[in-house]
Amino acid sequence: MTDINALNALGGTSGASGAGQGMMDMGSEDFLRLLTTQLKNQDPLNPTDSTEFMGQIAQLTSASGIQELNASFASLTEGLRGNQTMQAASLIGREVTVESNTGYLPEDGALSGTVNLPSGVDNLTVTVTDGAGQVVRQMEMGSHAGGAVDFSWDGVNAEGERMPSGSYTISANAGNDGEGQSFQVTTAAEVESVNLGAAGENPTLNLRGLGEVSLAAVRQVR
Structure with missing residues (x-):
């Protein structure tokens, strides 16, 4: 008599977990074919135990459900990644802010950003330092309540x-x-291009003067 428990060997293990893995590897159609063969060839005087039979059906249902769930998650992940790619592409040419203490001064523009205050302060000062570590400008912002405080340096x-x-x-x-x-501090920069990345990777943004950042790092779109 063909014994459906031989499926355990397909997964390389014994017991229910091995059978479940074997069913996932071979597919539900193969499992049903073996199950039908078992029923056709069982000994009428010693039929398959009903408890064992129901256990085999439960294993099939579990394995098929896991396969369908994995396929659903894969489809959902791919859909989310596609949506992220479209969102990232729509930002090209736009200005975004990211958490960074580095800002980019364009040739004919200003360097802007935001200071994030957890509570009210007196004498808020924004300091601009060049690549040599020299202070080129200090901007006295005065007193502010907690929250976001915008600043802009004109490059002078x-x-x-x-x-x-x-x-x-x-x-x-x-x-x-x-x-x-x-x-x-968060600083603003223009999105110059988008890196789509390899399969399974999320897109990233190339910011003017700041380099590559993840889409999740964006705090505001201007």
Whole structure:
């Protein structure tokens, strides 16, 4: 008599887990064919135990359900990834803000961003530093309640000279001479292009002057 429990060997293990893996590997149609063969060839004087038979059916249902669930998750993941790609592509040419203490000064524009305050402060100061570590501008922002405080640097240093375009470090502090508590800064940059990535990877954005960032790093679209 053909014994359906021989399926355990297909999974390389014994017991229900081995049978379940074997069924997933061979497919539900093969399993049903073997089950039918077992019923046709069973000994009338010693029929298949009903409990064992129902257990085999339950294993088939479980294995098929897992396969369908995996397929559904794969389809959902692919759909979400496609949606992310479309969202990322729609940002090309737009300005976004990301959490970064580096900002980019365009040739004929300003460097802007936001200071995120957890609570109210006095004497908020935004400091701009060049690549050599030299302070080129300090902007006194005054007192502010908690929340987001926007800032914009016109690219002019303390002597009134226009600084060259490029990357600058931005810091925000509250206290005497800007030496007190520091705060998180987000800076704005233009999205130049999108990297779609390899299969299974999420798209990333290439920001002007800031390089590559994940779509999840974007805090605001302007």
